[in-house]
Amino acid sequence: MSITVVGSVAFDSVETPAGKRERCLAGAATYFSLAASFFAQVRVIAVVGDDFGAAEQAVFDAHNIDTGGIEHTAGKSFFWQGSYLENLNEARTLRTDLNVFAGFEPKIPSAYRDSEFLFLANIDPVLQRRVRESMPGVKLVAGDTMNYWIKDHRPALLEVLKGLDILLINDTEARMLAGNNNLLQTARTVIALGPRFLVIKHGEYGATLFHGLGKGRTGEQPFRAPALPLEAVIDPTGAGDSFAGGFFGYLASQPELTLGAFRRAMFYGGVMGSFACERFGTERLQQLSRPEIDERFNLFRELTHLD
Amino acid sequence: MSITVVGSVAFDSVETPAGKRERCLAGAATYFSLAASFFAQVRVIAVVGDDFGAAEQAVFDAHNIDTGGIEHTAGKSFFWQGSYLENLNEARTLRTDLNVFAGFEPKIPSAYRDSEFLFLANIDPVLQRRVRESMPGVKLVAGDTMNYWIKDHRPALLEVLKGLDILLINDTEARMLAGNNNLLQTARTVIALGPRFLVIKHGEYGATLFHGLGKGRTGEQPFRAPALPLEAVIDPTGAGDSFAGGFFGYLASQPELTLGAFRRAMFYGGVMGSFACERFGTERLQQLSRPEIDERFNLFRELTHLD
Numbered sequence: 292m293s294i295t296v297v298g299s300v301a302f303d304s305v306e307t308p309a310g311k312r313e314r315c316l317a318g319a320a321t322y323f324s325l326a327a328s329f330f331a332q333v334r335v336i337a338v339v340g341d342d343f344g345a346a347e348q349a350v351f352d353a354h355n356i357d358t359g360g361i362e363h364t365a366g367k368s369f370f371w372q373g374s375y376l377e378n379l380n381e382a383r384t385l386r387t388d389l390n391v392f393a394g395f396e397p398k399i400p401s402a403y404r405d406s407e408f409l410f411l412a413n414i415d416p417v418l419q420r421r422v423r424e425s426m427p428g429v430k431l432v433a434g435d436t437m438n439y440w441i442k443d444h445r446p447a448l449l450e451v452l453k454g455l456d457i458l459l460i461n462d463t464e465a466r467m468l469a470g471n472n473n474l475l476q477t478a479r480t481v482i483a484l485g486p487r488f489l490v491i492k493h494g495e496y497g498a499t500l501f502h503g504l505g506k507g508r509t510g511e512q513p514f515r516a517p518a519l520p521l522e523a524v525i526d527p528t529g530a531g532d533s534f535a536g537g538f539f540g541y542l543a544s545q546p547e548l549t550l551g552a553f554r555r556a557m558f559y560g561g562v563m564g565s566f567a568c569e570r571f572g573t574e575r576l577q578q579l580s581r582p583e584i585d586e587r588f589n590l591f592r593e594l595t596h597l598d
Numbered sequence: 599m600s601i602t603v604v605g606s607v608a609f610d611s612v613e614t615p616a617g618k619r620e621r622c623l624a625g626a627a628t629y630f631s632l633a634a635s636f637f638a639q640v641r642v643i644a645v646v647g648d649d650f651g652a653a654e655q656a657v658f659d660a661h662n663i664d665t666g667g668i669e670h671t672a673g674k675s676f677f678w679q680g681s682y683l684e685n686l687n688e689a690r691t692l693r694t695d696l697n698v699f700a701g702f703e704p705k706i707p708s709a710y711r712d713s714e715f716l717f718l719a720n721i722d723p724v725l726q727r728r729v730r731e732s733m734p735g736v737k738l739v740a741g742d743t744m745n746y747w748i749k750d751h752r753p754a755l756l757e758v759l760k761g762l763d764i765l766l767i768n769d770t771e772a773r774m775l776a777g778n779n780n781l782l783q784t785a786r787t788v789i790a791l792g793p794r795f796l797v798i799k800h801g802e803y804g805a806t807l808f809h810g811l812g813k814g815r816t817g818e819q820p821f822r823a824p825a826l827p828l829e830a831v832i833d834p835t836g837a838g839d840s841f842a843g844g845f846f847g848y849l850a851s852q853p854e855l856t857l858g859a860f861r862r863a864m865f866y867g868g869v870m871g872s873f874a875c876e877r878f879g880t881e882r883l884q885q886l887s888r889p890e891i892d893e894r895f896n897l898f899r900e901l902t903h904l905d
Contacts, residue, residue, distance in 0.1 A: 379779060472686060473828075473829075473830060473831065474802065474827045475827040475828060475829055476829070476830075478827070493803055495781065496800050496803035496804065497803065497804075497822070497824075499827065512897065512900055512901060513827050513901065514901060514902070515804070515824040515901050515902050516902070517804075517822040517824070517902065520781045520782040520785070520806065520820050521780075521782060522780075522782055522783070523780060523783075524780065551904075551905045554903075554904055554905075555904060555905075558904065590819065592904060593819055594819060594820065594821060594822050595821070595822050595823070595824065595902040596861075597858075597861055597862060597865065597899060598858045598861075598862075
């Protein structure tokens, strides 16, 4: 099965307690694609500038990622600069240059139209909706968003939610979206907005999958995947996008979308998120192998395993 | 097997978004004892005032808890008043009256001396150490502490740690104790201070058990128990003490202290912590039954279960 993803392909300059890097290849669609590429055929829709050259293209090619939907435009690619020196769990944004991304009009190559899986990475909900509506035949649609859209672009975001099967967001975003501090009540509120499945990511504490929540204890129980305590978090940028790539990529690799498949997908999401943090930018994902992924999946399994 | 616990038996007045209660029966030793009483024989060492009457005694009696070590003194019992109105994850202390607890000199009844399990709840480390040294024959010693002792009574606390098999603390306390923000590095530092096992509690995200951590990926892997997303957290007071009671009580009920037993104990800890939050004070623990506990254990198991 193939996945089409729309989102940012960017360059990041980051500073963390472990050091700093200038202009790493990054962006939500990049992290997502690399992570998902270990499980399924991935096709990207994005826009880049003249600074996206042969070296960057080679990273996508090495993972057999279809970049036919990456538009090349005169100017510079999206650039983000952030620091984790004060708090490794939350970036302080030092600079955001939208550059060519400011005029991004996603164009879907006709070769992408038979994708059965669609991932709407964190971009303007107006664009997310447009892409969603241009691909009515997809089997499963997942999406991400962020505080900015939840707070200041709520009506457009609510329209996107109606067209999603799965929403993946973090704790703060979920609570902001629902206006509630209780996780279960938050999940119920968000699911009522459209997505059948909700994945709430808890950073170093793992993530919870909510599905078809009824009142009280009826309906499906939530499912929680752990996160692996890491020896050192070098750069947490892109961990959430990598989680989404592992999660959605694994689902796309499955013959049937059973609840068991969703549960394993949650673990693969955690696995890919943990790898992403081990080096700066997408460095670790670029060098990763499938045996390493499966070895870590088994570690995750062991992490919560009762006899 | 029997457990001796030393700690506070107190009255709490709490205010949470769900309402308020005046002078509930509370205190770390009370929460711990009630939670552990479902698994093992519990014996309490504490001090109370004239306000601890027949109604309070009846709560302990109903759970077959030995209160021979609860000293009755003229004056009032330890009183704490707190509010969770601003933050359900962290109490704001409005008032602390040590009362008779100010002069607490733990006295160990001779009938307690054959206890194989000892729990040192969160009290002055000087008293924790004294009790530990008075019971040299115990098989397993666990303890708790809090920010205040870590910050201002560090040398005394370090002496206590040397005599512990298991330390149970929360994230903030662990990081403060180790002076580190990385969970795995923190765990390694704390284990080097004495305890063979370290349980770090993550509130609504569960808890992690660390044991015999070597350098890098050698040594035992950590083990993570989830927490059940609750419909409503009525009063989080005592959740940590109830976790400790479920965890240590379950261990005391086991014929052998295998790693499997520790893993199941982590789940039982989470189960008892989750019940504690469902009503004000110790109300839920007072009304609990063993079948309810085992039913929730199975829910917890299901919560992270892969095929």
